[in-house]
Amino acid sequence: MVLILAITIGCLFAGAIYLMLRRSVVKLILGLLLLSHGVNLLIFTMGDGVRRGAPPIVDDAGLPPANVADPLVQALILTAIVISFGIMAFVLALAYRANQAVGSDDLDDMIE
Amino acid sequence: MANHLFLPFIVPIFGAALAVLLGQRRPLARAAVLASVLFNVGYGGWLLWLVISGGRLVAQASGWPAPFGISLVADALGATMLLVAALLMLGTLLYGRASTGPIYDSPFYEPLLLLLLLGVSGAFLTGDLFNLYVWFEVLLMASFGLITLGGTRAQLVGGLKYVVLNLFGSTAFLIGCGLIYGLAGTLNMAHLGERMAALRQPGLSTAIAGLFLFAFGSKAAIAPLFFWLPDSYHTPPPAVTAIFSGLMTKVGVYALYRVFGIVLPGELALIAPLILALAGVTMVVGVIGAMAQMNIRRILSFHIVSQIGYSIMGLGLASAAGLAAGLLFTTHVMIVKAALFFLGGAVEQVAGTGDLKKLGGMARREPALATFWFLGILSLAGIPPMSGFFGKLALLQAGVAQGQLLITGVAAGVSLLTFFSMLKIWNEVFWKKSYEDMSKLPRVPLGLLLPGALLVLLSLAIGVGAGPISALSAQAGAQALDLSGYAQAVCGAGGCEAAVSDLMK
Numbered sequence: 001m002v003l004i005l006a007i008t009i010g011c012l013f014a015g016a017i018y019l020m021l022r023r024s025v026v027k028l029i030l031g032l033l034l035l036s037h038g039v040n041l042l043i044f045t046m047g048d049g050v051r052r053g054a055p056p057i058v059d060d061a062g063l064p065p066a067n068v069a070d071p072l073v074q075a076l077i078l079t080a081i082v083i084s085f086g087i088m089a090f091v092l093a094l095a096y097r098a099n100q101a102v103g104s105d106d107l108d109d110m111i112e
Numbered sequence: 113m114a115n116h117l118f119l120p121f122i123v124p125i126f127g128a129a130l131a132v133l134l135g136q137r138r139p140l141a142r143a144a145v146l147a148s149v150l151f152n153v154g155y156g157g158w159l160l161w162l163v164i165s166g167g168r169l170v171a172q173a174s175g176w177p178a179p180f181g182i183s184l185v186a187d188a189l190g191a192t193m194l195l196v197a198a199l200l201m202l203g204t205l206l207y208g209r210a211s212t213g214p215i216y217d218s219p220f221y222e223p224l225l226l227l228l229l230l231g232v233s234g235a236f237l238t239g240d241l242f243n244l245y246v247w248f249e250v251l252l253m254a255s256f257g258l259i260t261l262g263g264t265r266a267q268l269v270g271g272l273k274y275v276v277l278n279l280f281g282s283t284a285f286l287i288g289c290g291l292i293y294g295l296a297g298t299l300n301m302a303h304l305g306e307r308m309a310a311l312r313q314p315g316l317s318t319a320i321a322g323l324f325l326f327a328f329g330s331k332a333a334i335a336p337l338f339f340w341l342p343d344s345y346h347t348p349p350p351a352v353t354a355i356f357s358g359l360m361t362k363v364g365v366y367a368l369y370r371v372f373g374i375v376l377p378g379e380l381a382l383i384a385p386l387i388l389a390l391a392g393v394t395m396v397v398g399v400i401g402a403m404a405q406m407n408i409r410r411i412l413s414f415h416i417v418s419q420i421g422y423s424i425m426g427l428g429l430a431s432a433a434g435l436a437a438g439l440l441f442t443t444h445v446m447i448v449k450a451a452l453f454f455l456g457g458a459v460e461q462v463a464g465t466g467d468l469k470k471l472g473g474m475a476r477r478e479p480a481l482a483t484f485w486f487l488g489i490l491s492l493a494g495i496p497p498m499s500g501f502f503g504k505l506a507l508l509q510a511g512v513a514q515g516q517l518l519i520t521g522v523a524a525g526v527s528l529l530t531f532f533s534m535l536k537i538w539n540e541v542f543w544k545k546s547y548e549d550m551s552k553l554p555r556v557p558l559g560l561l562l563p564g565a566l567l568v569l570l571s572l573a574i575g576v577g578a579g580p581i582s583a584l585s586a587q588a589g590a591q592a593l594d595l596s597g598y599a600q601a602v603c604g605a606g607g608c609e610a611a612v613s614d615l616m617k
Contacts, residue, residue: 058616072293087279
């Protein structure tokens with residue numbers, strides 16, 4: 001499972017970097033979007049506790065309960081999703097206004 | 113427990129909300145904004161005094177025991193930055209009110225400034241790595257709004273580059289947060305520092321340190337990640353450029369100091385030579401870039417990059433003396449750089465252009481402005497008795513004491529080039545005879561002169577009172593590298609690992 005996730009994250013990052021290196025603003029934004037998905041998945045895989053043991057959750061007897069996932073990574077991802085959603089809305093609006101002002105989608109035209 | 117540490121967040125966010133709600137009643141809205149900023153200035157001063165006299169102050173959000181909740185920690189480094197940030201914001205507010213322009217009249221301009229102050233204050237006080245990321249996003253959102261407010265073509269194009277590069281840096285920071293959580297299982301900085309020292313995972317720790325260096329380096333604009341800064345900083349109105357120069361890159365420097373001082377001190381020793389090399393390149397590239405420019409604010413923007421090199425040099429020396437000198441220098445450059453942007457912006461506002469070729473004769477026309485500008489460039493170049501001299505002296509002394517002669521030599525040489533570049537503005541704008549009739553231009557209003565002049569006088573005061581202030585920065589530098597003291601303040605006398613095993617029983 002970790003291997004599949006690792007390959008998925010790698011593909012998301014590769015695609016994101018490829019899109020961000022294109023000249024089109026729309027592709028740049030799509031790249032940023034893919035990048036944030038890749039990071040969210042990366043944080044998700046960090047909840048497995050492979051390198052540092054189980055999450056610090058114990059029941060009344062002081063033993064780790066069965067089938068408990070690390071809740072902290074999910075809270076982190078939720079926060080990151082909300083932030084990237086807000087920022088993406090802003091970036092889309094900004095790109096739209098920049099497109100209106102410059103009349104082009106090409107980053108090479110975006111000079112003063 | 114020092115629950116008053118939440119006040120510098122609560123007051124600006126309520127001030128900003130009130131100012132938006134009262135948008136139609138301009139005097140009331142402006143009073144709310146001014147009151148919040150004045151509160152943060154007063155609070156910053158009080159907090160700094162508390163921290164100097166009584167050591168670190170800690171508050172736990174929602175009363176969660178550390179290291180499980182989010183801790184707020186005020187030490188001398190954070191409290192100094194908090195005070196300077198609030199002071200600069202006060203200057204920006206007064207400067208904006210004396211300026212004329214559509215952006216200053218926008219009902220969202222002053223609330224956005226307050227939100228910027230909120231994000232910056234949060235970043236300076238938090239003791240949690242993920243929380244630091246959230247504060248970075250808060251201040252970035254406010255800065256995105258400020259840099260594009262007005263919506264001219266240059267602002268939209270410059271703003272797009274600024275936004276994309278900063279988002280990329282934030283994403284790298286988030287990756288670093290995720291990886292370090294996967295490795296250490298905590299995000300509290302004190303606890304992270306203890307666990308990273310105990311873990312001994314050299315490869316993974318170095319990779320994480322590299323990610324943080326990239327993330328904060330791109331925000332602090334160190335070479336080779338600085339190119340977005342001169343492209344975007346001259347596009348918004350002068351007040352916004354001034355506060356950005358004072359705060360935005362310096363938050364990145366602060367985060368580097370904090371993360372490498374507390375969380376990854378072992379890695380700092382390892383990559384210190386790399387940081388020193390980057391510092392030298394940043395100084396040289398910034399100052400050479402400035403030489404080719406012929407616009408006041410573009411020249412000053414390149415100098416931001418060059419000065420960041422000095423701040424990073426303090427980190428690269430990887431010692432308490434180095435961090436102390438770096439902090440003294442960073443505080444000085446925050447104040448002086450903002451002052452120069454205020455004064456240069458005042459010239460730009462009355463003359464209608466920042467182009468050196470079209471300006472001239474300002475020394476005869478505006479002797480007060482010229483005097484303060486000259487004092488400001490003396491301070492930036494590092495000539496006594498201004499604050500810049502003592503900031504650079506401390507850095508050079510620390511460099512020589514640690515045998516880092518190459519970077520020390522570069523730092524001294526770049527000072528000369530800085531002075532040369534500043535004299536170019538002096539000659540072109542103030543000294544040479546104007547080609548056009550300057551007598552028709554409006555006079556510089558007192559409100560535009562005052563914020564810059566007061567900041568220059570503050571720089572002079574820091575220079576005159578250099579003894580006590582360098583004692584303070586020495587204390588801050590020692591605290592910034594003192595992991596066990598930090599962990600004891602946050603988690604209790606036994607440190608964070610002991611607190612965890614106590615709670616798990």
